[in-house]
Amino acid sequence: MKFTMTMPDHSIEMSVKELLEQEWLVPRKVRHFIRTRKGILINGEACHFQSLVHPGDIITLTVEASDYPERSIHLGDKNQIKVLYEDEHLIIVNKPYGMKTHPNQPDEQDTLLNHLAAYLAPDFQPHVVHRLDKETSGAILFAKNPFVLPILGRLLEQKSIYRRYQAIVHGSLKKELTINKKIGRDRHDRRKRRVDPKGGKTAITHVAVAKQLANQTAVFCQLDTGRTHQIRVHLASIGHPLVGDPLYSKRPSGRLMLHAYELHLIHPFTSQKIAVKAIPGLW
Incomplete structure (x- = not known):
């Protein structure tokens, strides 16, 4: 694999060693x-x-396939993929409702990762940066090579990837609010999570009202953290569970009304601003 990147104008002077180790997070062995x-x-x-590497320098990096061994992924149906953005390093696609992000068993062939592997074959193999629940639709980011994967992971940890969700909740929610409640595993149901003030992990969700519906409210949710089922648990905890939630609502019917509507990031190599919307959304 050969990568060619131009150092951004705002980058600082650094050594090749610092570039590979600190900026691009290349493993020691590689x-x-x-x-x-x-x-x-x-x-x-x-x-x-x-x-020394300076702003504007063109860096050409060559790695062997054996440096980043590929795993086996069953190829799915490339026609299932709806691309929102793509370049040589990353791809953002629109995940449909009811499709798992990735296999949990080696023989699975009908997940988004399987279909994306078919779309990218034979030149690239997808790598999961973050995931969406099976019941959640919308924009999701994948790396197209293992080189960029840890860099995108760091952007996610640093909250440098903006994600905004559409949701429809039961009841009338009148005002914007921030839900800051720790989330942990549910001891009684391994599928579920729950608010756990003592043993849970920090979870912060910002909720903004979009419009009032009949006995329901359309809202936008922005995440500061990325806990499993975070939006679903947080909204249920304030008495406004998501419409169609089979785990956290007492009135589940129809699809889960949660959609990853927007995703923004600054490209780690080009400094280009990437902003996509997964249209159509819930409204």
């Missing part, structure tokens, strides 16, 4: 292989790990 193979060029010229 950095060793790059060094011994002389697998990195600056503006087409061979360099050392102590060579």
Whole structure:
């Protein structure tokens, strides 16, 4: 695999070693292989790990397939994929309702990851950056190579990837609010999560009212954290469960009314702002 990136104008001067280790999060073993193979060029010229990289420099990095061993993924149906954005490093697709993000068993072939593997074959293999529940639809981000995967993961941890969801809840919600309640596992049902003030992990959801419906409210939800079932647990905890929620609503009917509507990020290599909307949404 060969990658060519131009250092952004706002980047700071740093060594090749710092670039690979601190900025691009290349694993130590792979950095060793790059060094011994002389697998990195600056503006087409061979360099050392102590060579300096400047804004505007063109970096060419070559890694072998054996540096990042690929796992086996059954190929699904490429026609199931609806692309919202794609380049050589990442892809954002619109996940349909009722489809799992990735297999839990080796023989599964009907998840979004299976279908995306078929779409990208034979040149790329998808890597999961984050996931959506099976019942949730909308925008979801994947890496197209293992090189960019940890960089996107760090952006997610640093809350540098903006995600906004559409949701429809039972009842009338009158005002914007922030729900800051820790979430942990439900001891009585392994499928579920619950608000757990003592043993749970920090979870923060911002809720904004979009419009009032008959006995329901359409809202936007923005996440500061990414806990399993976070929006579903938080809204149920304030007495406004999601419409159609089979786990957290006493009146589940129809599909789960939760849709990952918007996803924004700054491209880690080009500094381009990427902003997509998964249309049509819930309203």
